[in-house]
Amino acid sequence: DPxxxxxxxxxxxxxxxxxxxxxxxxxxxxxxxxxxxDPGHGLRLIHYSYGVKDTDKGEVSDGxxxxxxxxxxxxxxxxxxxxxxxxxxxxxxSQAVSRVDTEAFFGQGxxxxxx
Amino acid sequence: AQKVTQAQTEISVVEKEDVTLDxxxxxxxxxxxxxxxxxxxxxxxxxxxxxxxxxxxxxxSGRYSWNFQKSTSSFNFTITASQVVDSAVYFxxxxxxxxxxxxxxxxxxxxxxx
Numbered sequence: 001d002p003x004x005x006x007x008x009x010x011x012x013x014x015x016x017x018x019x020x021x022x023x024x025x026x027x028x029x030x031x032x033x034x035x036x037x038d039p040g041h042g043l044r045l046i047h048y049s050y051g052v053k054d055t056d057k058g059e060v061s062d063g064x065x066x067x068x069x070x071x072x073x074x075x076x077x078x079x080x081x082x083x084x085x086x087x088x089x090x091x092x093x094s095q096a097v098s099r100v101d102t103e104a105f106f107g108q109g110x111x112x113x114x115x
Numbered sequence: 116a117q118k119v120t121q122a123q124t125e126i127s128v129v130e131k132e133d134v135t136l137d138x139x140x141x142x143x144x145x146x147x148x149x150x151x152x153x154x155x156x157x158x159x160x161x162x163x164x165x166x167x168x169x170x171x172x173x174x175x176s177g178r179y180s181w182n183f184q185k186s187t188s189s190f191n192f193t194i195t196a197s198q199v200v201d202s203a204v205y206f207x208x209x210x211x212x213x214x215x216x217x218x219x220x221x222x223x224x225x226x227x228x229x
Contacts, residue, residue, distance in 0.1 A: 035217075045217070058216065090160065103150065103162050105162065106152075
């Protein structure tokens, strides 16, 4: 299995507090992604990264920021958590864009509850 | 715009029945990739298959088979002789050439009863 670790795995936080989720990989893959999973929506892309200090927004980026200072770590920050950000968050990695045999591998997920 | 539709929200079958999960996609690109992922009750996402838009050959892997038809923009997934362990949510996804960003359908929950 690809070496992807998400931390924490579960978190309960209060509305208005900042929260940071961490994704750590040991595969040296260039591309990393954050998705959120909600009932009725499947998974939706929040932010992604092409490399160190190279990030871009996805479909549902409002209220989130990311940072990637090292190849192996991709951090997702909720600046001021809201109840609408209660979700399961998945990190994914992939080797390279345009490689025929590429696919995204997913972490175990982080269940975040904002009360 | 790209879109993936999984119209079946939930399917229930009895063990050993065959079941087909539907996936319809929309894209303007001529080069794209289609995927199926399985999410068992434990919550992780398990990669099942990737297909590129130039390869319309059907694929079989054990009890799993996939039918890709560009003419109908569909990439359907069939489980033959279903088993209780097949109970999961199955996601179909699309990515376009030049990006690994995945666009997911809303998923189909499959329940296989003994």
